[in-house]
Amino acid sequence: MTAQNHPTYDVIISGAGPVGLFLACELALAKCSVLILEKAEDPHSTLKQLPFGIRGLSAPTIETLYRRGLLNKLEIHKRVKNPHQNAKQGAQRQVGHFAGIPFLEGNVDTSQWTYRLPGSTETSLISEMQELETVLTSRAEALGVKINRGFAITGFNQTDDGVTVQSGNQSFQSTWLVGCDGSRSIVRKLGGFEFAGTEPEFTGYTAKVDIADPEKLSPGRNVTPTGMYLQSQPGYLQIQDFDGGAFHSSEKPITLEHVQEVLRRVSNTDVTISALHIATTWTDRARQATTYRNGRILLAGDAAHIHAPLGGQGLNLGLGDAMNLGWKLAATIREKAPEGLLDSYYTERHPVGIQVLDWSRAQAAIMKPNPAAHALYAIIRDLMNTRDGATYFAGRVWGIFTHYDLGNSHPLTGHSVPNFELEEGATIGELMRDGLAILLDFNTDASLRTVADEYGDQLKYISGPAKDQLGLSAVLIRPDGIIAWASSGKPDYSELRSAAARWFA
Template identity: 55%
Template sequence: MRNHHSSAYDDIIAGAGPVGLFLACELRLFGLSVLVLERARDSSSPLKRLPFGMRGLSIPTVEALHRRGLLDEVVAETDASGAARQAEAGAHWMQQARRAAGHFAGIPFYHDDIDASSWPFRLPGPADAPMAVALDVFESVLARRASAMGAEILRGVGVDGYLATDDEVTVHAGGEAFRSSWLVGCDGGRSAVRKAGGFAFAGTDPEFTGYTVDATLAEPHALQPGRHYTPTGMYTYARPGVIAMVEFDGGACHRHQPLTRERIQDVLRRVSGMDAALTDLKLATTWTDRACQATAYRRGRVLLAGDAAHIHSPLGGQGLNLGIADAINLGWKLAATLGGTAPAGLLDSYHAERHPAGARVLDWSRAQVALMRPTPSTRALAAVIHDLVGTVDGASYFAERVWGVSLRYDLAGRHPLTGRSMPDFEFADGTKAGCLLRNGRGLLLDFDADAPLSTAIRPWRGRVDYVATKAKNSLGLRAVLVRPDGVVAWASETAPDAKEIAAPLAQWFGQAQEPNDHP
């Protein structure tokens, strides 16, 4: 039995899924020593490959990849995998003349109905639209980047328990002991870290069991392609044999019965009302709409992110995006805490910002379930929502929510851009502002090249980069202060006061250093 007590880590991450791997990249960006422990020996799984592994990335996730220099690689590998083409061809609402932009409980909204001018702080750029990826491709890109940056990834070693003190965490995994300053549970909905730490996990019980299957039908034309609501639930069918079903049984069949061909055939017949016969079952999985959230994302030196912190139905594909947003929010705050530069309360702002965001997504998921119940009143309500989604205001609202454009943290500041994602300003030389965040530091954009701002930022140099430049479209702004995660901490449309910028600098980047500490 090896003993790691002589070689402690700055942080241990439980879980090598996309959230854990992205967080590992974030922490390595700041030079922290990182160990990732993953219970599964093999990262590959048929559930991660197409078509089951199809995932939609929201605009905040695409922005995070762009800001860390990962987007081009993800796009290239996604194009090679055919995920984008399959997303276009496979979704039943894509078999229409109009181009769908997403859906709510299966009710589509369309690109030509969306009024993007209702989002005043968006600018065109490489990260201005959602995209489809295959989960295995996405994980592969993140794992390569994390390893290349120096993160240590151990597979086949899951967390069995841990002992946390005021100074460190000793993690027991695979018969070994690993010491770390911090532990972050990114180990999924059945998180061992969350359970071992006694985190309260509160929410609502499931109403249905969902099934996703790849099967061979004796008669492929026995089912009509598309989404269908029935007296017992709902099913979608994409030829030749990919079927998703929802049966409102209170989640009774999730993980409690073997997924045999006979069982899946019985469920399909009950839900569809058709005498459909399966000759072969290639792959099947179940899921539910259980929606729960940790009441606290931090207990001492242990934190939660991704599905370890919140679970909900996969309707609308919000889970992966919620987790990546957790990771980019947490990474720089944990790094500043370890580096001794964090202002008071910085790490606690992780829960303060991300918990409400998670709760909002859980309610969004619950609302979709409410529109899927097999009752006459629900179908009547769904018809009303369908009409609303068909309006410009309705489509714009649903796109704003589904695409993640509405994300805004409740930060102190008078300007309405405060707390939102930084617009991807384009400068005179063609450079995009998002590329300036790849080093993990904050950013002060000064569109007036104001000398007082240059002087004011000097005590925070090393933590915040000062860029005096002209933007092709500054949206009427004179100066913008951006956190390392791309969130606007302060913005001004008037000539900025050097004293005014000092407060948000201290709030997010710690106390100023003496000017003579800088070259």
């Protein structure tokens, strides 16, 4: 079959994981035609099922799902407790960790986060990869996204006008190609992207096993003189072996005997594994593409950055990429993007990726089996046992501090919009389900309405008081929920016009 037998799409996305699916949803919501090519024929992998597929969702991700009407479709967080709950902590519930050091719910002072309103979404929730992908697949298909499974990209060629994508003996045409195809991204490799970073310190193991004598292992996460192991549920193990990533790189088969040898050495016990059901390895290799765009080729998610899954921030980082990129790419396709809009995807998201990679490196550094790392570990542990320390680490892990430097004087600019509840009952999160930008006018100022009208269907004007306005008079909100401009008194109309012109055509 030739390229002429297929329609031309606005965007082809490589990869039908959560990042690719959510990006497709955002593009389709903005009336773009999207094709997803996914190399796996079956979306249901054992490694995506409980307990392997459990992931923690951060505050920005939860807000994103809520703003698109998807949060209430995820059920697992309502029935599954934190799988990393450490029984040693007793009544104090563990709500996260840094390098295996838990921070506890009672120590986190959420009152320090000034702009989180009482009606805000949760700061963290448990999700499961398979359920998340199922929800996003249903949403994408309802919006008209075409998903071809069993179609691995084998090559592509871009011109000034578009991209021809090869999959076996078939070819597909699009205006843009986005690689959301994971850490071994073929789009990144064939697209000429540099992937710079640091090499691993350890090989990580995730395994489902039968243990003949489980009482020999301590419950929860345990940092030992030779590594780390976690036993969070019966037969579910995570192990970190500081071998410089040698075993993972060797691509040797993961046998029962090997996992038992590593577990015994790391746990310093003679524990016996009687059966190995499934196992996978991973490392703390930390790499990031030096640019997220090459012509008409873009990267998002693990294709753009990889790091150790410590703290579960990889999924959240990738979904943040998709939310940031979706509306900008859609505006570019619809020729409603001001100059430089698409370039702001890289300038905003690359620094966030750097922070997450460094966060991962810092955890690996203090978990190393040497005296210097043990000393740092003890200091961090003491800090996390203080109220301010626990609050800081929770804020970082949950993404509370995530924001973009947009250069405006108001302290809220560049941050996620609070979930204002208008007096007539609607919340801002509910009003964002159509994916449009919003000019929120608490005082019904006719001059603000005039500015909004100049942008037609790109900018939705909403007026009326809110139950708690946080001292604000008006807010300009991008489609991704980021505040582009805010005013606490009489609005500066010229400043508003400048902000609007920066983001909308």
